[in-house]
Amino acid sequence: xxxxxLSSTETLKEQSNYLRGSIGQELQDASxxxxxxxxxxxxxxxxxxxxxxxxxxxxxKAGDSGKAYSMMVRTKVPGGRLxxxxxxxxxxxxxxxxxxxxRVTSRQxxxxxxxxxxxxxxxxxxINEIQLTTLAAxxxxxxxxxxxxxxxxxxxxxxxxxxxDALSRHFTPRTPAYREFWIEDPQTGQRELAxxxxxxxxxxxxxxxxxxxxxxxxxxxxxDNCVDIYTQDLxxxxxxxxxxxxxxxxxxxxxxxxxxxxxATFPALAKRLAFVAPDRVIEVAEAVVKVQRDFxxxxxxxxARLKYLIHHWGLERFKAQVEEYYxxxxxxxxxxxxxxxxxxxxxxxxxxxxxxxxxxxENGRIQDNxxxxxxxxxxxxxxSFEPGLRLTSHQSILLTDLDATAKTEVEQILRRHRVxxxxxxxxxxxxxxxxxxxPTCGLAITESERVLPDVMDQFDAExxxxxxxxxxxxxxxTGCPNGCVRPYNSDIGLVGKxxxxxxxxxxxxxxxxxxxxxxxxxxxxxxxxxxxVPLFVYFKGERLADESFGDFCLRKGQDDLTAWADRYRAGEx
Ligand code: SRM
Ligand code: SF4
Numbered sequence: 001x002x003x004x005x006l007s008s009t010e011t012l013k014e015q016s017n018y019l020r021g022s023i024g025q026e027l028q029d030a031s032x033x034x035x036x037x038x039x040x041x042x043x044x045x046x047x048x049x050x051x052x053x054x055x056x057x058x059x060x061k062a063g064d065s066g067k068a069y070s071m072m073v074r075t076k077v078p079g080g081r082l083x084x085x086x087x088x089x090x091x092x093x094x095x096x097x098x099x100x101x102x103r104v105t106s107r108q109x110x111x112x113x114x115x116x117x118x119x120x121x122x123x124x125x126x127i128n129e130i131q132l133t134t135l136a137a138x139x140x141x142x143x144x145x146x147x148x149x150x151x152x153x154x155x156x157x158x159x160x161x162x163x164x165d166a167l168s169r170h171f172t173p174r175t176p177a178y179r180e181f182w183i184e185d186p187q188t189g190q191r192e193l194a195x196x197x198x199x200x201x202x203x204x205x206x207x208x209x210x211x212x213x214x215x216x217x218x219x220x221x222x223x224d225n226c227v228d229i230y231t232q233d234l235x236x237x238x239x240x241x242x243x244x245x246x247x248x249x250x251x252x253x254x255x256x257x258x259x260x261x262x263x264a265t266f267p268a269l270a271k272r273l274a275f276v277a278p279d280r281v282i283e284v285a286e287a288v289v290k291v292q293r294d295f296x297x298x299x300x301x302x303x304a305r306l307k308y309l310i311h312h313w314g315l316e317r318f319k320a321q322v323e324e325y326y327x328x329x330x331x332x333x334x335x336x337x338x339x340x341x342x343x344x345x346x347x348x349x350x351x352x353x354x355x356x357x358x359x360x361x362e363n364g365r366i367q368d369n370x371x372x373x374x375x376x377x378x379x380x381x382x383x384s385f386e387p388g389l390r391l392t393s394h395q396s397i398l399l400t401d402l403d404a405t406a407k408t409e410v411e412q413i414l415r416r417h418r419v420x421x422x423x424x425x426x427x428x429x430x431x432x433x434x435x436x437x438x439p440t441c442g443l444a445i446t447e448s449e450r451v452l453p454d455v456m457d458q459f460d461a462e463x464x465x466x467x468x469x470x471x472x473x474x475x476x477x478t479g480c481p482n483g484c485v486r487p488y489n490s491d492i493g494l495v496g497k498x499x500x501x502x503x504x505x506x507x508x509x510x511x512x513x514x515x516x517x518x519x520x521x522x523x524x525x526x527x528x529x530x531x532x533v534p535l536f537v538y539f540k541g542e543r544l545a546d547e548s549f550g551d552f553c554l555r556k557g558q559d560d561l562t563a564w565a566d567r568y569r570a571g572e573x
Contacts, residue, residue, distance in 0.1 A: 046134025079147035080108030080391030212296035256483030364395030437479025
């Protein structure tokens, strides 16, 4: 039998002494970039080396053919919960060591961009000083655990928050390498190298090689799927009766990434695996993670996510293996499923006498520029009111624990800094998301975050003309098919396929429980909205009562929609 050749990343992890590799030495040298192996390992510490393509282009013009290296630093924020002090410190870091912007991600985390290699240790050290961590924000490990960010003072919400924290703690890697490099002095680091501990003592869940690939967990409510639970490797969907959580449906094997040139890859929604009692969630989660650890594909990283293991085995075999690791049979899923989705934007009552304000942040980017000074506004609000903060999975932010008397002043601060209030943001823009893409993302084929605002202006204008401005549907744009803002279950998915061109997907919906289909390929940026206008007209004329745009597109199907659009353009529609 021929030997299976593991991917080079597996060998690297195995030989890295629990994610150390050469990071310690390279942090000390004067080079402006890390080696290929260190770059791979650094992801587990929460940082990606990037090459800013705008700066590279400018440098080339000036005759310098080198790369413009910098680091992206991702901070984990379980359930998106952080304090004013923490946000202020991250904003200071963005100004002092980053590119002066801070980004709220589609998984309720924070990202600094443009940190130079020589400043990486200081950045991560300071993040730890404010009781946050970058450990396992990226890499082959469970990432930031997502949870509904709404600050309702209901015991059910608090129970869910505790579960998010428990899952996050449980799956945080234990390697001392993180502390050595970023918290202690790296020159005295590596002390524990000779430690003599067993693998089980150092990394009881993951062992030396961690997981075959990234792993994503979320906890949500049926009536409010604001964490997009069906797109996760592992989801726990609370089943609620009489105001209390009686257990969780376990969903496994969601994932959005696809490589069009590799026909074996696909986006997938999670499958309903089982129902577990609240006090068994951690054990079941550990069993699922360990099955992926032991049976996930470590040969081909393109096929290493949990969804491929489940596809390959079938759900029944997968469940049997999870049961074996868990040590008992698992009950079938409860019939409850997701029914709604709340973005939590605007003013709302918490139920404890306080209120909160959900502020839409366009594509998650917190910055000051000529049009809007969101960064300064958030600083002023944090300093004046010290609200609690919650990041949403739609790249936005909730300002919590405010007295009703603060409402006017909060709004005034936002207006003074020319920040558009959520109430003044169109429904379609509020539900839109774009990934980072250019210039920092190394995998970007084309623009996303930088072009979506203009595309949304066009959507706003056309939808208003048609009297559809109040329609709630999701528009999600990415600069490549990896799916970082989950475009494959949205009403309208715009997936970068070539420079300035997008594959247009239709037929998903707000609640996120079905995949969309390809409507048209290689649509130029300037034609995205005009391509959709005939379909909006069709929708307006022939929708059924309460039918959403995604539902309508699904009912009509690609052929019918295309035929209508052709007739419309020929003047017959
Ligand atoms: Fe992502 C890779 C940004 C959420 C699927 N993602 C990347 C990298 C790190 C590019 C790279 O590997 O070099 C991007 C860094 C860009 C930059 O400059 O910051 C990147 N992903 C992001 C963020 C920041 C998008 C955003 O604008 O918010 C999100 C950070 C989330 C976080 O806080 O942890 C982000 N990425 C997602 C999601 C959505 C989610 O998790 O809910 C997905 C789809 C779900 C999934 O994982 O299947 C996602 N990212 C990917 C993939 C495809 C994975 C796959 O299974 O094929 C890649 C590429 C890869 O891993 O090889 C990727
Ligand atoms: Fe980069 Fe592609 Fe993810 Fe966008 S979807 S951030 S372009 S990897």
